[in-house]
Amino acid sequence: MSSIACKADFPLLSQQVHGRRIVYLDSASSSQRPQVVLDTMDDYYRTTHANVHRGIYAIAEEADRRYEGARMAVGGFIGAPDPEHEVIFTKNTTEAINLVSSSWGRCNLRAGDAVLLTDMDHHSNIVPWLTLAEERSLELRWLGIDEQYRLDLSELDHQLDGVKLVACTAMSNVLGTIPPFAQIAERAHSAGALVLADAAQLVPHLPTDVGSLGCDFLAFSAHKMLGPTGIGVLWARRALLEEMPPFLGGGGMIRDVRHDGFSANVLPWKFEAGTPPIAEAVGLGAAVGYLESTGMEAVRKHEMNLTSYALDTLSERFGENLRIFGPPDAEERGGVISFAYRDVHPHDMAQVLDQSGVCVRAGHHCTKPLMRHLGVSATARASLYLYNDESDVDALAEAMAKADTLFG
Ligand SMILES: Cc1ncc(COP(=O)(O)O)c(C=O)c1O
Structure with missing residues (x-):
């Protein structure tokens, strides 16, 4: 059934914990890295490192080439029409969204303007807008969730009236729901709104094309x-970026500085203040290369099959004792499986699973409004990636059965 057999490429996955093979089911939080990403970053530091956009000696020029090469690779991966200018390296998704709220938001949103969010958004795509709403007296509106854990779009056109920006997750990190993003974007544009995609969970798992999504801004980590921590990406349409003021001030983002002011650098450096995450960009470029050589269609197919297998296996084995939060059809969702097991607290469940080497996340997953909608304070969450296979799902089921015995 599973067509991708790549566990051996990921050194961490050959480790043991508590004397057991590690079963890593927390990739929605952070993925593991293949050897090629580790080697590429190691090689960069050993052979090339110098600061970028400053030096005129050979290794500095090579560092520039590798850093800007990563930008082009990332742009190609998401179908950016003009990667050289439109791909901005940030610290992570959170910073990319804060860049939009601080720069575009402060310039374009006035008292009474509305921003439309959803009940399934991550705090990273809520708090920046709450902050700006308070500062600018904006109205925040919320798309709800139906019984099938889909976004409720029944009132969308009405809710879009007067909205300047729709900021929406492209895949829920708790439910796995993949909203019909292109349809939302089309309707938002017809209503005169721009659209931001929080693609933290989309880009790693599905083929992504900013043109087909129809978004104006796209953020991911x-x-x-499969890349390093410390680097994320904001993609935005060039015309928007040209109009936006810098987000952070400092070296690299200026063209000139005087006693009475400064002029900003050209794109994309206008938004990259200070020494950027150079080795991390090079590592991200290698991660993109790895995903491209596997093929994102193949990644999606593998995860869909495995999610289907997991949903069937867990439902058959645990029946009514198990509540899975998310669409039942694997075609409509990613491989994020949040669950409640009887009245076992998710933290207790995660601790017991850990004894069997199974790593899952327990908590509110930075989605407090969603937790309130679901009527729970936390869930346990197993999340799948290309390196997982049926044996990992079977190990999860076995470990859950042990928890069942333990909690009586
Ligand atoms: C949907 C979604 N958005 C945003 C984020 C924030 O990502 P980061 O912590 O890398 O900024 C996450 C992280 O879990 C996420 O799942």
Whole structure:
């Protein structure tokens, strides 16, 4: 059934914990890295490192080439029409969204303007807008969730009236729901709104094309897509970026500085203040290369099959004792499986699973409004990636059965 057999490429996955093979089911939080990403970063530090955009000696020029090469690779991966100018390296998804709220938001949103969010958004795509709403007296509106854990779009056109920006997750990190993003974007544009995609969970798992999605801004993190921590990406349409003021001030983002002011650098450096995450960009480029050589269609197919297998296996084995939060059809969702097991607290469940080497996340997953909607304070969450296989799902089921015995 599973067509990708790549566990051996990921050194961490050959480890043991508590005397057991590690079963890593927390990739929605942060993925593991293949050897090629580790080697590429190691090689960069050993052979090339110098600061970028400053030196005129050979290794500095090579560092520039590798850093800007990563930008082009990332742009190609998401179908950016003009990667050289439109791909901005940030610290992570959170910083990319804060860049939009601080720069575009402060310039374009006035008292009474509305921003439309959803009940399934991550705090990273809520708090920046709450902050700006308070500062600018904006109205925040919320798309709800139906019984099938889909976004409720029944009132969308009405809710879009007067909205300047729709900021929406492209895949829920708790439910796995994949909203019909292109349809939402089309309707938002017809209503005169721009659209931001929080693609932290989309880009690592599905083929992504900013043109087909129809978004104006797209944010994601390298560490969830086999790359290093400390680097994320904001893609935006060039015309928007040209109009936006710098987000952070400092070296690299200026063209000139005087006693009475400064002029900003050209794109994309206008938004990259200070020494950027150079080795991390090079590592992200290698991660993109690895995903491209596997093929994102193949990644999606593998995860869909495995999610289907997991949903069937767990439902058959645990029946009514198990509540899975998310669409039942694997075609409509990613491989994020949040669950409640009887009245076992998710933290207790995660601790017991850990004794069997199974790593899952327990908590509110930075989605407090969603937890309130679900009527729970936390869930346990197993999340799948290309290196997982049926044996990992079977190990999860076995470990859950042990928890069942333990909690009586
Ligand atoms: C949907 C979603 N958005 C945003 C984020 C924030 O990502 P980061 O912590 O890398 O900024 C996450 C992380 O879990 C996420 O799942």
